Amino acid sequence: MNSSAARDTVVAAATPPGQGGVGVIRVSGPDSAAVYAHITTSPLPAPRVATNVEFVVQNEPVDQGLVLYFPSPRSYTGEDVIELHTHGSPMVQDHLLAALVKAGARLARPGEFTERAFLNDKLDLAQAEAVADLIAAQTQLAARSAHQSLRGRLSTLVDSLADELIALRTFIEATIDFPDDDTDFLEQADIVARIKSIEVRCTELSRGVEQGVKLNEGLRTVLTGAPNAGKSSLLNALVGFEAALVTPVAGTTRDIIKESVNIGGVPLLLMDTAGLRETDDLVERLGNERARAALEDADIVLEVVDATATANVEDVGHQPAHHDIANALEIGGNSSTTIPHILVLNKVDLTDAEPGRDADAPATVRVSALDGRGVGELREAIKETAGLRFNPEQFIARRRHLRIFEQTADHIASARQFASPPVHIELVAEELRLSHEVLQQITGRFTTEDLLGEIFSTFCIGK
Numbered sequence: 001m002n003s004s005a006a007r008d009t010v011v012a013a014a015t016p017p018g019q020g021g022v023g024v025i026r027v028s029g030p031d032s033a034a035v036y037a038h039i040t041t042s043p044l045p046a047p048r049v050a051t052n053v054e055f056v057v058q059n060e061p062v063d064q065g066l067v068l069y070f071p072s073p074r075s076y077t078g079e080d081v082i083e084l085h086t087h088g089s090p091m092v093q094d095h096l097l098a099a100l101v102k103a104g105a106r107l108a109r110p111g112e113f114t115e116r117a118f119l120n121d122k123l124d125l126a127q128a129e130a131v132a133d134l135i136a137a138q139t140q141l142a143a144r145s146a147h148q149s150l151r152g153r154l155s156t157l158v159d160s161l162a163d164e165l166i167a168l169r170t171f172i173e174a175t176i177d178f179p180d181d182d183t184d185f186l187e188q189a190d191i192v193a194r195i196k197s198i199e200v201r202c203t204e205l206s207r208g209v210e211q212g213v214k215l216n217e218g219l220r221t222v223l224t225g226a227p228n229a230g231k232s233s234l235l236n237a238l239v240g241f242e243a244a245l246v247t248p249v250a251g252t253t254r255d256i257i258k259e260s261v262n263i264g265g266v267p268l269l270l271m272d273t274a275g276l277r278e279t280d281d282l283v284e285r286l287g288n289e290r291a292r293a294a295l296e297d298a299d300i301v302l303e304v305v306d307a308t309a310t311a312n313v314e315d316v317g318h319q320p321a322h323h324d325i326a327n328a329l330e331i332g333g334n335s336s337t338t339i340p341h342i343l344v345l346n347k348v349d350l351t352d353a354e355p356g357r358d359a360d361a362p363a364t365v366r367v368s369a370l371d372g373r374g375v376g377e378l379r380e381a382i383k384e385t386a387g388l389r390f391n392p393e394q395f396i397a398r399r400r401h402l403r404i405f406e407q408t409a410d411h412i413a414s415a416r417q418f419a420s421p422p423v424h425i426e427l428v429a430e431e432l433r434l435s436h437e438v439l440q441q442i443t444g445r446f447t448t449e450d451l452l453g454e455i456f457s458t459f460c461i462g463k
C-alpha cells in the first residue's frame, strides 16, 4: 500500500492549542529537511538525538528548543519526520507554522499523520483507530483497552480468524478444480464441521468486540421507574450537575437524557428516561416508548423506586412500573435475568431506613438523591456490576468492527448452508471468500478510499 513517494510534506501542531510548558510541531514528508532549513540556521540533528537549536525566521530569532529528527522509515508516519519542541506559546507556534508553510509544507488534515502511518504499513487500521480512541478515552479502563488495541490485540485476533478462513478456502478451492462428487468429498473432509468451528470462533470474538465497543461508548445504564421516583434527581447526583430537569410534576422527563460519566474507572452512558405509566398524553406516551426501547438495549438497569410509596422491598414487584420494566427487558430478546439490575430505593431521607446497602441484598441500594446519602454506595454497586464484565486483555473496539463481524458471520453461515446437501461447492467457496474480504476491513487490508476518509477525518489535527 506504499505510495509515500507521491505525497507532499505536511505540518501541524501536535500539542493542544494554548499556553503550556512545551508545544510540539510535527513535520512529515519528503521535504521535511528542506522546510526545516527555513526556520533555523542549525544543521539537521543526528537521527533520534534530542538537540537544542535556535529557531530563526528570516534572520530573526523566534525561540529556542529541542529538535528530533526521525529519518524514513523509522518514524511514526514512516516518512522523514521532524519534531520541533518549542516553548508552549501560541505566538511562537503560529510564527513557526506560518514559516514552514511558506517554505512549502502544507497544514495537515485531521488524522493525516496517522493516516500516513497506516498507508506506510506502520499501523493497521484497527491500530490507527486505537490511537484516536486512546486520545479520546475518558476512563483508565478505556485508555488501557485502547492501548491493547494499539498493541495489536484486536488485529491479532482478527488475523487468526482470517488464517483459519484462508486454510479452509485454500483447501476448498484446490478441490473445486477436481470435481468428483462434491457431496462425498465434503462429507469425507468434514467441511461442515470445520465451517461450524470457524463460526463458533467468530461468535466468541464478536463478544469481545462488543465489550470493546461498550468501553468506547460507555455501558448503557438506564434509569427507569415510575414517574416522580427521582430518576432525574439521581442522574444529576451521579453526574454532579443539573443535567436533567427536576420538578414535583409526575411526567417531567420525556426525551432520553444521556450523560457520560466515569464511575470508578468504568465508562458509563447514563440514560435518564420518562417515568413508566399508562397515560393519554401523547408526548408522555412517546417518551414511554423511548424509555422501553432504551431498556431493551441496556447493559445495566437502575430501577428507581420511591421508598415512601413502597414500604417493603417485596412490594416493588407489584408496582405497575416494575411489570413494565420486566416486559420491556423480555421483549428485547434479553431475558431480564441477563441484564444486571440494581434496585434503587430513593427518598430515603423521608423514611426511617438507613441509606446504603444491606449485606444480604447487594443489588438493592437505599439513597437520597436530594441529600446525596447512599449515592456513594450506589456508585460502588454500579462499579461492581459493570467491572465484572472486563478482563485485562480486553481491547477497545468500534461499532464499525461489530458490523463487520456480523457480516462475516452471515457469510460463514451461508457457506455452511451451501456445504450441506444439496451441496453447491462454488457457492461455499464464494461465501468464504466474501467473509474473508469483509473481515479484513477491520485491519484495513481490504478497504475503500471512502472508508479511510471517513475514519481519519474524525481524528484531531496533529495526530
Ligand SMILES: Nc1nc2c(ncn2[C@@H]2O[C@H](COP(=O)(O)OP(=O)(O)OP(=O)(O)O)[C@@H](O)[C@H]2O)c(=O)[nH]1
Pocket: 226, 227, 228, 229, 230, 231, 232, 233, 234, 245, 246, 247, 248, 249, 250, 251, 252, 253, 254, 273, 274, 275, 276, 346, 347, 348, 349, 350, 367, 368, 369, 370, 371
Ligand atoms: N425528599 C426527596 N425528594 C426527592 C428525592 N429525589 C427526588 N425528589 C423529589 O421528587 C420529585 C421528582 O423528582 P424527579 O427527579 O423529577 O423524578 P423523576 O423520576 O425524574 O420523574 P419523571 O421525570 O416525572 O418521571 C422532585 O420534586 C424531587 O425534588 C429524594 O431523594 N428525597
Ligand SMILES: [Mg+2]
Pocket: 231, 232, 233, 244, 245, 252, 253, 272, 273, 274, 275
Ligand atoms: Mg425525570
